[in-house]
Amino acid sequence: MKIAVPAGFVPLPLNHKILPPHAHRHAVERSALLARLFRDVAERVVVFQGPAGHGKTSLMLQAQAASASGGALTGWLSLDESDNDIRRLLGHLQALLTVLGSQSPTPPNEDYAGSAGTITPRSDWLIGRLLELGRPVALFLDDLHAITDPGALRLLRELITNAPDRIRWFLASRVVPEVGLPRLVVGDEALVVSAEDLRFSRAEMRHVFDADRGLSVSDTELDAIFRGTEGWPAAVQLYRLALGSASVRHSLASGCGGAPREVADYLAENVLGQQPPPVQDFLLQTSVLSRMSAALCDDVLGRSDGQEMLASLERDGLFVRRLESGEGWFTYHAIFANFLQEQLARTQPEHRVAVHRRAAAWFESQGQLEEALHHHLSAGDDDRACEVFDHWSDALVPDGHFATVDRWSHRLPADAATRRPGIAVKLSWAFTFLIRHEQLAPLLPVLRANLARRLIEGDPRLALSMAAVLQDDPARALEYVAHTEHREPTSNRFRNFELAAGHNVRGFVGMMRGEFGPALHSLAQGRSLSERSNATFTLAYSLVHSGLTLVAQGQLPEAVEHLRGAISDRRMVLEESVSKACLACALVMALYEADQTGDALALFEQFHDMIVEASLHDYLVVCYRAVARIRDQRGELALALETLEEAERLSYNGRWPRAVQLIQGERVRRELVAGRVDRAQTLAARLQPESRSDTDDWVRFSEETDGPRIGRIRLDLHAGRAAQALDEIGACLAAAQRQGRVHRQIRLQTLAALAHHSLGQTRPAHRCLQLALELAAPGRYVRMFLDEGPALAALLRAHANLPAAAPENGAEARALLGRLIEASGTAPAPADTPWRAAALEPLTKREHKVLAMLVDYQSNEEIASALCVSRDTVKFHVRNIYSKLGVKTRLEAIRVVKTSDTTGR
Template identity: 40%
Template sequence: MEGSLLRLSPPRPLSGIIPRTRLLSRIVADRAMPVVIIQAPAGHGKSTLMQQAYADCERRLICTGWLTLHDSDNDPTRLIRTLHALLEQLAHSNGHRRRGNFEDPQRAAGRGSRADWMLGRLIRLQQPVTLFIDEFQVLSSSEALGLFHDLLASLPPGVRMLIGSRTLPEVGLSRLLIAEQAEIVTPADLLFTRQEMKDFFATFDTHLSVHEIDVIHQRTEGWPAAVQLYRLSLANAEARKSLGDINAFQPWQLTEYLTDNVLSIHPHDVQRFFLETSPLVRMSGPLCDAIMGRADSRELLAKLEESGLFVRSLDVSLQWFQYHSLFAGFLRAQLHRTAPAREHEVHALAAAWFRDNGHLEDAIVHALAIQDYAFATECLETWSGRLVMQGNLLTIERWFNCLPPEYTRRRPKLLVRIAWALGFMRRHQPLAEVLALLDAYPDASQSVVRSMICILKDDIMGAKAYAEESAARGHGMDPFSRFEAGATAILQGHLALFSGELDLARDFLVVGRTCGKQADSAFTVLGSLATAAVNLTIQGRLSEAIELLSDAPADACLTLDQSVASAAYAASYIYVLYQSNQLDAARKLFEQSFEVIAGAAQVDFLAIACVSMIRLHDAQGNEARASALLEEAEIAGHAGNLPRLVRLLAWERVRRAILAGDIERAAAMAARIDDATNPVPAGWCPFSEETEGASINRIRVAMHQGRDEEVQSLLRSELHLAVGQGRAHRLIKLLLLQAIAQYRRNNTSGAFDSLREALQLARTGYIRVFLDEGAPAIELLTAAHKQELHNIPRWAASVAPHAGAAENMIESLLILAGAPPLHAKDPEPAGLSEPLSSRETEIVTLLARGMFNREIGERLFISENTVKFHLKNIYAKLGVKSRSQAIHRLRVGLPA
């Protein structure tokens, strides 16, 4: 994290820098473009211009933030944590200007995408914001570039972004330029004009003549790096005499010539300092003391930084420094040419110093520079546990791939952690190679990672065996052991859900979350939350499950990569939102997180997300999209060798055929499904089959084919098991199917008793469990409503916002299902005072279905205020004063 914090401050401006007024008026004026790309090779003054723009915004009390990107930001988890730190800094540093209304960062695999989360935080500042992002050219990963693409495409009013890069970034720039939302400052724009060069040399009292300045401008073409180098070299008495000599050089060739002049100004020990510290990725006083054998390196670095001698500070306290890349490149080339042995020694000393001071990534960089693979492997092994726990999977994979196999194969601890990363990222072939290497170390602690890999492959019994072996071995108290203990507990909780031991599952998941907090592992915390929410849903506590997921802690929400935990979290959230009929929220979340779920989710989490979305599309009348998603999920099941997922999706096809009234086709498809190879023991129920799968669909097929005795036999068996295991969600479905079967046999009294019992269990928000049965359920609910059943339960208070304004659950479900207007025994209402307009008729139709103003507006593409305006007129025409009165009049037969 220290490295990230160092990059959140702009470098200190060099002394004597001339204001680039003509450029500043373009990029930070009130009418400047929201996005400015400052693109040029090294040495053109990009960072200097950005520093001046930053200072200008600060003077005008504009909320400003700075980030210098690093190669490590290609790991999306590390990038989002750095951006989180940047936004926190904005919040705190600007609190004295206007107190922001900040919330914890929303999960990217949760209520919003990564870009949505960041944009939300920027909007909550409630003031103009300008962000400066330097060294953008280091980003190459599609995830990182995609994040900035989405950010730039949706910058809210008042938020601007200035980007410095050596290359044009791939962030949808063409579209932004066409929309006049961006402009590019080119290398030619950054060149000094004659007047700027005259002002620049005048600042330093160089006493150059106009002719001399013209010569320099002509030969440097105004290139800032060459101009600055020439200014520095003027301290050498011979430099001015050499003005004529520079005619022999092209502008880009001047750097080496002029740098030689700059170096020659300084004493030998300073020249030696320049050369021998040039290989360092970053410099501090203690590090340079260790390299150079001196005690004043910090003071020297600060002096060089102050003089503008191509040293810049990385923090406001002047503890860390860095050479300008152009200057560093020249120095490194010279050191490599003149003293290769010393270059090697510097890298070795730096690697040791960084390791001893806890900067392991820097240590690896220097060790790899001299091919000290043993040292680099040792550092990665030390660091790898934290990388896995924090979800920095791309980082661990990247550095592992830099190491020759002969060094890593001898370190089983490292191999175990690499297996974690490769398993989470579904890198099947490399994972198989690592597991084969681990076979040579039977005493290594690898049962936890092997159990996780088994569950990802849907080898349930293999996962169970490894989890039991891991629990029997016990775990240590170091952070990674706590992480593995948490993973074991979560897996045991996962399996306990299958076996119906729900209280035991809860206990395991509490242990998992506790261990995750002890290990400071958002991975483990997030995984335990996802599985705990499923457990609550199984037990009939849907509203609690939604609350648990919506209140996930901020640290867990920063696990924003394609991980198993993120996929499980997103899938469980989609599932509970769908079950509670929050369809728009579920669809938005699925669209944002589908790639994460498809790439990393365990079979049951993948299934509940995909099936929920297939049904959502069907419910909203988009059968083509539902069929396309069903086929896409089936292909993924076959490609991933996940037969249980393929079978579950086959049963979903059976259900859809039944709802379409094609019973013969449904029965034929059901007969072709082979459940003989089902890896789940008898009496177990994977949570993806809680209200679906083979057992439920066999009941459906038998019921619609009129095989009553078979239906009753199957129901008795399944009801007994569901009651015994406390599976309330499954019990709701079974009772509803029993009620439908009884109603079809004219056992109306029994049907209504079963329905009433199902409704009582569903009070915490189980809406879709009824609506997903289609016409048979609607027919039963309509008959029950006409009979004016007594003791019909109401939704729990927390459910009301999603269940409509009806008086009881039956009315609510019928309205949500879009059933025809219900005729009660109330007197016919008086006629309308005047006819409804076409728009009012549209609104009345949606109002009768229980939609709220926002939902009506979204459906009709009008604002919520416009809906309110129309409702006022509608109420007047209906002769009512409230929403509930309007719904009642519509329900008792008023034409809509």
């Protein structure tokens, strides 16, 4: 049955997450704690840490009001389990920025992504937009303990640790959050308000009871309450509600006590027992709702007094809090909700199921599929739950919310994928992009069993093709794609997403087969469909494969520009997926080939964590191979080995034996270039025997210039088997020329030059080297020559003494030759030299002033006004400063200044 969504439906707003809840009217003002938080020299990070019921949210609300009265813009985000999907978390942070922008006369630029071509870290992007607001900002993150995903925690840690002083963070968590607190506390940048600090003092407890005019508590009773609750705010509020009970008063007089948790359960039972039956019934049955509105409560309970009941509960302080939402949403305090749910399950289990079932239907009618799914599963309605999940995942998968798909997959019935093959399709996409081999494996037989069926919920062949790419089997991937129907774009977003991925697979395999024209055509179609379905991560695949095709065809500058533009596209700034990791890997490799080694290493460090968690086989190899070579070049031999070891470990973890072989092959190359032939042969002998993965007609991009075949050629050459090497080179070269693989031809011609030189064939050696130079010159390939070590460097110097080349592009080749000779004579940097410890060139006096103002977070307009110059002049100085510091963004410049005094102040 199709999910019914009303015409003109607009989902419920996220106000309950990005706006603060209403303050409880019985909340105690925590004056002493607030004084600590807002003293003259205040920490920029404040953590309220304590178990449930310790008043963290109430204190946060008071801190927010104090921040706003002090002139700061304030933003609130209530976190929950769903925010462990980093893409959803980023979406909520963007919504929070919009709220802050509405408070500011200078809202941040929606399209801001730094300067054109700048690869902006996502944390810098978010912080930059906060700084654009032009005022101090106080951000409040409630229930931070709900975040357990390493990626989400890392994002928050980046934001919190890198933010400047004008951005203050207030965090509430039941546990100490893993956001870099130890270093912040040691540096006097963070204050932790513990559970002990959050407990009520005796004076604060007196205020709780005196504020309720209907209560009269003696000092003796107050002392008993203080002993029984140990100042636990939730238990104190329960006493306030329960003191109308004679048994509670008697327990105070008799001195009966117990642990605070036991006291809380006892009090909650008394609080519930004091309510009239209609209120008790309302409390119990609505307790299973994570949030409530009058309309929802009326529908679920079959009554019409939901608005009056919720208002009354809020007024009486019955642990009901109003969420900031135009729809009038409320929620119970966790402790009271848990007690009520236990009572309902014990006394009215049939009502519990009925409430869940009616709530599921109501949320489904509103298009709130996640909450509908929760209630369907809680009611035991597995068939309906599967149907809702199948429909919801039509949006989740193109949106890249794979972590959400994964989280809910654990709650679905075990046979969900066989019940509905569409679910198997959606789950397989998620597990493929999450690189989850174990979870993907049981889905593959289900997909194969449904190949003959034409499913409207998804195409098993396309899902299987992408799974084959993950499993490093492109031939099988192409086989599945070849049997899919060719269809035009449709109005079905998920179908367009599938078609985009299918075109990407065709382009990926076409690139390997040297069919570059058809490959680029397929990738262009994939890009168009990705944009149509608003699927950023499939768009990234189209872009990265197009860039790699340019590299293979000898168009390195165009490839670098294309890949740099792709990863700096504002749509990619907040992208978090396998495809972005692959895009970063490809750009690292392209920058390295262009000898932009500093940029390549900086990019690797920026995206390292994402690459570790999400990069695939070939991408991982080309990236780590480039980084290891950069570190070798800089004399950082131990770091180079560590880089290769990490790549090998990741390849083993990813179950990619071919990638392991390629990394081990890089170890052999290092030994050969260093002249340690015996050691290289020993390492080569240890490689697992395997059929060739690079043939004349099928070359993966990771093996284009350094695959097993070229590895064997290089080994033969250095081991004195030059004639054998030349035979193999000839076969490879003929295929590379036929397919237009310029990149591969450059490598083969350089090896041929070395082979001829080894055999004493001087003229053929220089002819091959000249051909390599002419092929490389238009694309300015540098590392292709320098990677072959001293032997080729010597041949290059000898080549420079020959008469100038006659061909049309001889001048370009000559210029490249001069650059190569200069680069090959450059000594590696000392291993212990920090690459950005200070300015690469001295700053002028004016640049010192501009940098000092940048460090103070002044805008370009403010700097221009203070220095009486134009904004364009400020931009000119800023560009020069960035260049001299070796940075690309304002925040990077500030970090350099914090570690090295380059401002001269």
